[in-house]
Amino acid sequence: MGKKVIYIAGLGLIGGSLALGIKRGHPDYTVLGYNRSDKSRIIALERGLVDEATDDFAAFAPLADIIILAVPIKQTIVFLKTLSQLDLKDNVIITDAGSTKLEIVAAAEKYLMDKSVQFVGSHPMAGSHKSGAVAADGHLFENAYYIFTPSKLTKKSTIATLKDLLSGLQARFIEIEAAEHDRVTSQVSHFPHILSASLMEQAGEYAGEHDMTNRFAAGGFRDMTRIAESEPGMWTSILLTNKEAVLERISDFKQRLDRVAQLLSQDDEEAIWNYFAQARQTRKEMEIHKRGGVESFFDIFVDVPDEEDVILEILELLRGTSLVNIHINEENREDISGILQISFKNAKDLDHARKVITDNTDYNVFIE
Structure with a gap:
């Protein structure tokens, strides 16, 4: 398609990252931005995320060929x-970036049905603990699922046009009905956040009587509760716009916990073993290990001694390689070694890391 005017409402992590990806794929396009706060608008202009920015949402909308609403669900x-x-x-194309889709698609069909517009729901399944325009990352969506949920206002060309617009993101595009999107994400995204927050609530109260709880909270507990640090307002909105699906998942999980409690009460060793074995096998068969979604990265593990500058030594070997995350596992171990976990976005960087660390150190390197 020819030169276009793109309008992105919301210049935070998602909106700003979308802007960078669009500019990478289509440097000739004009990208306009809206953000309520002065700070994000100034940063977006300074970083070149957008060509112009406003605090009046209605100001740039009539100029746009494509409008992307990267704001909270209620604001969308x-x-x-x-x-x-x-x-x-x-025939302007309007889309969004919300984490739930059914209410947004329904609102678009309600308010825009009599307009000469196209609408398709979108959900770029990527994120970060960082926020704001300062956190915008042109590589944020690489290999992540970018989901489209068609509406009655979606034409045959709508999604194809958006795929072309967003080609610079290097994301994995997929189409799914809005209702099914919300059911699936209730299981793999929304309900896990409830579990994580509930574990933290339970552990916090338990620590009041057992003060070693906080000290021993590492390893699996840390990994299971990391997402409890997510922004409360966003997750309140997500749950309230996907209430029925989430409530169904909560009810189902209660029954599963009751079943485990019964097995324990009955000292049913074989059934308990089968319970864990089945969970282990199910996880192996899921696409968690195949770049299946937003949090799925390529991880390398390095046994490292508890010595000064060890991590700096390894990071120096990886200079120029794009890292997603690093952390030390088993932080409460009493032996001399820890496990350094380094996450990458692609297999090429992982293979490079394994080679340079193996060739230049005597540390044990392994991949799960």
Whole structure:
């Protein structure tokens, strides 16, 4: 398609990263941005995320060929209503970046049905603990799922046009119905956040009577509760816009916990063993290890001694390689070694890391 004007409402981590990806794939496009806060607008302009920015959402909307709503879910619905009252370009494409889809698609069909517009729901399944325009990352969506949920306002060309627009993201595009999207994400994303927060609530209260709880909270507990640090407002909105699916998952899980409790009460060793064995096998068969989604990276593990500058030594070997995350596992071990876990976005960087660390150190390197 020819030169286009793209309008991104919301210049935080997601919106800013989308802007970088669009500019990488289409440097000739004009990218306009909206953000309520002065700080994010200034940063977005300084970093070149957008060509112009405003704090008036309605100001740039009539200029756009494609509008991306990268704002919280409730604000997305408000903006859809606002767009229905504006004089937009004929056949403009409107999409969003919300984590739940059914209510957003329903709102678009409600407010925009009589307009000459195209709408498709979107969910880029990537994120970070960082936020704001300063955290924008042009590589954020590489190999992550970018989900489209068609609506009654989606034409045959709508998704193809967006795939072309977003080609610089190097994401994995997929289409799914909005209702099914919300059911699936209730299981693999929304409900796990409830579990994580509940574990932290339980452990926090338990630590009041057993003060070693906080000291021993490493390893598996740390990994299971990392997402409890997520932004509360966002997750409140997500749960309330996917209430029925999440409540169903909670009810199902209660029954599973009751079943495990019964097995323990009955001292049913064989059934308990089968319970863990089945879970282990199910996890191996899932796409968690095959770049199946947002949190799925390529991980390398290095046995490292508890000595000064060891981590700096390894990071120096990896200079120029794009890292996703690093941390030490088994932080409460009493022996001399820890396990350094380094995450990469692709297999090429992982293979490079394994080679340079193996060739230049005597540390044990392994991949799960």
